[in-house]
Amino acid sequence: NTVMTQSPTSMFTSVGDRVTMSCKASQNVGINVGWYQQKTGQSPKRLIYWASNRDTGVPDRFTGSGSGTDFTLTISNMQAEDPAIYYCLQHNSYPTFGGGTKLELK
Amino acid sequence: QVQLTESGPGLVHPSETLSLTCTVSGFSLTGYSVYWVRQPSGKGLEWMGRMRYNGDTSYNSALKSRLSISRDTSKNQVFLKMNSLQTDDTGTYYCTRRAYGSPFDYWGQGVMVTVSS
Numbered sequence: 001n002t003v004m005t006q007s008p009t010s011m012f013t014s015v016g017d018r019v020t021m022s023c024k025a026s027q028n029v030g031i032n033v034g035w036y037q038q039k040t041g042q043s044p045k046r047l048i049y050w051a052s053n054r055d056t057g058v059p060d061r062f063t064g065s066g067s068g069t070d071f072t073l074t075i076s077n078m079q080a081e082d083p084a085i086y087y088c089l090q091h092n093s094y095p096t097f098g099g100g101t102k103l104e105l106k
Numbered sequence: 107q108v109q110l111t112e113s114g115p116g117l118v119h120p121s122e123t124l125s126l127t128c129t130v131s132g133f134s135l136t137g138y139s140v141y142w143v144r145q146p147s148g149k150g151l152e153w154m155g156r157m158r159y160n161g162d163t164s165y166n167s168a169l170k171s172r173l174s175i176s177r178d179t180s181k182n183q184v185f186l187k188m189n190s191l192q193t194d195d196t197g198t199y200y201c202t203r204r205a206y207g208s209p210f211d212y213w214g215q216g217v218m219v220t221v222s223s
Contacts, residue, residue, distance in 0.1 A: 043213040046211055
């Protein structure tokens with residue numbers, strides 16, 4: 001199984017900050033990676049697919065990048081509605097999720 | 107409009123069998139695969155198994171001995187059965203769809219399952 005390791009596990013930010021989180025795969029997964037936002041009591045919402053494609057309706061402050069084993073989700077201008085847990089998911093083989101990055105406001 | 111809706115009992119007793127249904131609309135089960143994903147309370151996401159568009163199934167090796175997934179295409183439903191439930195099976199269970207060009211785009215709202223005597 002491909003292990004997806006996310007870092008950091010949690011972070012505190014302020015409105016307007018640039019936020020970067022990482023996801024590292026234990027083996028090459030190409031661009032078969034998605035990023036998901038999960039708010040409390042809600043199901044995961046896909047933000048990014050194929051590593052760098054933004055879903056319709058997702059603000060352009062969310063950007064995904066990477067390929068192979070290293071992937072990044074960047075929020076260019078943190079907003080008050082962005083606190084959530086963010087997960088990466090690889091689907092190059094049977095799907096596996098990262099452990100999540102919990103993003104909170106200071 | 108694409109929708110996936112999970113349903114099932116909220117409470118299951120230890121050692122019993124969990125039965126969940128994912129009812130879909132807005133797409134065909136013969137064109138998309140449906141996956142089951144669970145989330146133990148306060149924890150991360152775990153893939154459980156899948157029903158492929160062609161009727162084939164695959165399971166997470168950690169759950170394979172306890173898990174069965176089936177479907178009824180005429181009712182647009184995918185079923186999950188998992189036996190020998192224990193307290194650490196408590197959590198929220200989701201179904202999500204996958205197509206080649208758009209993997210895991212839509213998710214159900216989830217169904218909370220508590221395993222307790």
